[in-house]
Amino acid sequence: MNRLADALSRMFDLGLTGELLGYPFVQQALLAAAALGLVSGVLAPLVVTRRMSFAVHGTAELAFTGAAAALLVGVSVTLGALGGAILAALLLGLLGQRDNERDSVIGAVLSFGLGVGVLLLWMNPERTANKFTLLVGQIVGVSSADVTLLGGAALVVLVITALLYRPLLFASVDPEVAAARGVPLGVLTPVFSLLVGTATALGVHVVGALLVMALMVTPGAAAIRVTASPLKATVLSVVFAETAALGGILLSLAPGVPVSAFVTAISFGIYLLCRWIGGMRINRLTRGSAAATA
Amino acid sequence: MDLGPGLRAGTRPGRVPEPVTIASEPQEEAVLSHLRSRKNPPTEEVAETPESPPAVSLRGARLSYGQRVLWRDLDLDVTPGEFLAVLGPNGSGKTSLLRVLLGTTPLTEGSVHIAGEPAHRGNERIGYIPQQRSLQDSLTLRGSDLVGLGLDGHRWGTGLRGRRVRAERVHDALRSVDATDYAKTPLGLLSGGEQQRLRVAQALVSDPRVLLCDEPLLSLDPSYQHRVSGLIARQARRTGASVLFVTHEINPVLPVVDRVLYLVDGRFRVGTPDEVMNSETLSELYGTEVEVARVGGKLVVAGAEAEQQHHVHEGGWT
Numbered sequence: 001m002n003r004l005a006d007a008l009s010r011m012f013d014l015g016l017t018g019e020l021l022g023y024p025f026v027q028q029a030l031l032a033a034a035a036l037g038l039v040s041g042v043l044a045p046l047v048v049t050r051r052m053s054f055a056v057h058g059t060a061e062l063a064f065t066g067a068a069a070a071l072l073v074g075v076s077v078t079l080g081a082l083g084g085a086i087l088a089a090l091l092l093g094l095l096g097q098r099d100n101e102r103d104s105v106i107g108a109v110l111s112f113g114l115g116v117g118v119l120l121l122w123m124n125p126e127r128t129a130n131k132f133t134l135l136v137g138q139i140v141g142v143s144s145a146d147v148t149l150l151g152g153a154a155l156v157v158l159v160i161t162a163l164l165y166r167p168l169l170f171a172s173v174d175p176e177v178a179a180a181r182g183v184p185l186g187v188l189t190p191v192f193s194l195l196v197g198t199a200t201a202l203g204v205h206v207v208g209a210l211l212v213m214a215l216m217v218t219p220g221a222a223a224i225r226v227t228a229s230p231l232k233a234t235v236l237s238v239v240f241a242e243t244a245a246l247g248g249i250l251l252s253l254a255p256g257v258p259v260s261a262f263v264t265a266i267s268f269g270i271y272l273l274c275r276w277i278g279g280m281r282i283n284r285l286t287r288g289s290a291a292a293t294a
Numbered sequence: 295m296d297l298g299p300g301l302r303a304g305t306r307p308g309r310v311p312e313p314v315t316i317a318s319e320p321q322e323e324a325v326l327s328h329l330r331s332r333k334n335p336p337t338e339e340v341a342e343t344p345e346s347p348p349a350v351s352l353r354g355a356r357l358s359y360g361q362r363v364l365w366r367d368l369d370l371d372v373t374p375g376e377f378l379a380v381l382g383p384n385g386s387g388k389t390s391l392l393r394v395l396l397g398t399t400p401l402t403e404g405s406v407h408i409a410g411e412p413a414h415r416g417n418e419r420i421g422y423i424p425q426q427r428s429l430q431d432s433l434t435l436r437g438s439d440l441v442g443l444g445l446d447g448h449r450w451g452t453g454l455r456g457r458r459v460r461a462e463r464v465h466d467a468l469r470s471v472d473a474t475d476y477a478k479t480p481l482g483l484l485s486g487g488e489q490q491r492l493r494v495a496q497a498l499v500s501d502p503r504v505l506l507c508d509e510p511l512l513s514l515d516p517s518y519q520h521r522v523s524g525l526i527a528r529q530a531r532r533t534g535a536s537v538l539f540v541t542h543e544i545n546p547v548l549p550v551v552d553r554v555l556y557l558v559d560g561r562f563r564v565g566t567p568d569e570v571m572n573s574e575t576l577s578e579l580y581g582t583e584v585e586v587a588r589v590g591g592k593l594v595v596a597g598a599e600a601e602q603q604h605h606v607h608e609g610g611w612t
Binding site for chain 1: 396397398415416417420422424429432433434435436439440443444446447448449450451452453478479480481483496506
């Protein structure tokens with residue numbers, strides 16, 4: 001407890017925070033977080049509408065496995081995470097096409113992936129500190145090469161999402177009519193899983209594999225509470241994700257607490273606030289329509 | 295009340311801005327009685343414009359899954375502007391017929407054409423209205439978004455160009471079904487009738503030649519059933535689109551139906567409601583004693599299995 005009080009007392013030490021902001025590794029972490037916030041903010045409302053929260057979790061676990069493997073053989077952790085997440089997306093897409101099966105497939109795959117990841121970490125003789133950060137995130141590990149890779153991957157995901165956006169939205173919110181109008185649902189589902197997998201892998205560095213849902217799911221869940229417009233929901237979700245990602249890093253600098261603690265706290269705080277606002281909004285709307293029909 | 299050029303089936307009215315029709319009860323009734331009083335079946339009206347191909351044309355069509363034949367030797371021409379009710383017990387292939395027209399299920403044998411072209415997936419000449427339950431608790435979408443997706447939701451690309459034209463067409467479609475008041479409300483907060491109004495706008499916004507309706511009245515209150523079926527018929531006649539209306543309950547659509555396609559166990563009958571919905575024809579179709587009676591302007595079908603199967607809830611895309 002003393003440690004926590006100590007950390008909190010330093011949280012608003014602006015001098016220290018400012019000093020740390022001068023370091024390149026901090027700036028790189030902020031860039032990485034900004035790219036991640038943008039991508040996850042754009043995808044989150046679709047993830048929530050398609051009920052894919054658990055799939056994101058499963059994908060993140062396999063991204064962790066990939067990252068652990070990369071650490072063992074000595075290649076870029078981001079590349080390893082990307083490989084693991086893409087493998088997960090393909091596996092989940094292949095095994096769980098049927099709705100009623102998806103849930104259990106994810107459960108089976110993610111537990112195995114996590115187990116393999118633990119084994120890989122155990123086999124790794126050195127850098128114990130790095131191992132823990134794969135699960136909970138740590139900004140010091142972000143190199144400038146990583147930032148380039150993150151930025152490139154983020155750009156690819158954003159461009160593909162923009163080109164597919166209307167059919168993706170149609171298939172997510174109104175699958176029956178979308179199918180009737182010729183939208184290829186069977187193709188869009190694995191493609192979207194790949195996009196989500198890529199974005200999830202990017203999150204491993206910043207918030208860690210276990211907590212990536214704080215950026216991939218929570219901002220979208222919060223946004224759709226306060227608006228029914230898909231465009232507004234996307235904009236809000238991006239703002240929420242950026243606030244959580246960048247805000248989390250800034251707050252964690254001076255106290256030296258793991259980034260993910262702050263990112264998840266900010267994200268959850270926004271979610272609670274939006275639920276409260278959303279509750280009042282629905283009350284007002286239902287009262288309004290009741291009055292109109294009365 | 296003038297129903298516009300759409301009544302003369304076969305002529306296609308352009309996008310003539312029609313005066314907004316407020317769907318108040320008396321007017322709705324007027325439309326229905328007007329439609330009821332029509333003496334000429336649409337086949338004769340079409341003779342005026344012989345150049346327009348049938349909206350839907352099936353020739354020697356057969357659909358079977360393995361050994362099970364849903365229907366065979368089906369020849370059917372649906373003329374522009376015609377309202378065809380598709381009836382039959384569960385599993386008789388009503389929904390499958392719609393999927394054949396949508397191009398998502400291929401015929402086992404025979405040919406199918408939509409407005410002169412072979413049926414294909416993603417056909418822009420087709421509008422589709424599903425059951426109401428699919429929207430029941432959707433809070434992440436508004437009516438205007440739903441209608442917009444009906445216009446360009448199947449297109450790739452960013453769609454940033456032409457946003458103004460898109461907004462106008464969406465607004466026109468919403469206005470034509472009198473849904474502008476709640477176009478910005480989350481869909482899940484609307485009544486079933488309001489949701490189906492939006493569905494009609496969504497299906498019509500792309501100006502289709504054929505409207506395929508798969509049990510759109512299911513789970514609606516009886517008062518809404520008449521309003522929604524009246525709205526579909528009125529809008530279809532306004533735009534000159536044909537309607538294929540799959541339903542297990544003919545009474546809500548009886549006032550607006552031109553012809554009936556009745557499917558039972560691989561057999562079928564096509565004709566006016568009077569020709570098909572009688573004891574003799576249905577007994578023959580079902581191969582058992584079926585009694586059809588008119589009670590207070592409603593058709594009552596009484597016949598052991600037939601009646602039972604009629605009222606079993608039918609799933610959408612099974």
